Amino acid sequence: MPRKIATRMFLFTLAGLLLSACVSRTEVPMSAGLSEDDDTYCRTNGGPVGSAQYVACRKDRDVQRGNAITRADKKQRDLGEWMMNHPN
Numbered sequence: 001m002p003r004k005i006a007t008r009m010f011l012f013t014l015a016g017l018l019l020s021a022c023v024s025r026t027e028v029p030m031s032a033g034l035s036e037d038d039d040t041y042c043r044t045n046g047g048p049v050g051s052a053q054y055v056a057c058r059k060d061r062d063v064q065r066g067n068a069i070t071r072a073d074k075k076q077r078d079l080g081e082w083m084m085n086h087p088n
Contacts, residue, residue, distance in 0.1 A: 038062075 038061045043049065046057030 038058060039049075042054050042057035042061065047053040
């Protein structure tokens with residue numbers, strides 16, 4: 001019986017390690033899908049591709065994304081700092 005439990009624990013540990021290797025934090029989440037969304041949004045609301053309105057729309061979307069990333073990074077740093085200052 002103990003051998004069966006040890007084997008199961010080993011398999012669960014191995015499965016946990018393999019699954020944890022799939023987890024990672026990226027700088028820009030879902031980056032491939034965002035550019036397609038921007039293109040669709042700007043074609044609908046900004047005009048045809050290459051027009052001044054389309055280019056302005058894409059620039060605005062890039063600025064908004066950059067600001068969102070900056071805010072998320074700042075929140076992450078603030079959380080880390082708070083955790084360092086409040087260890088309990």
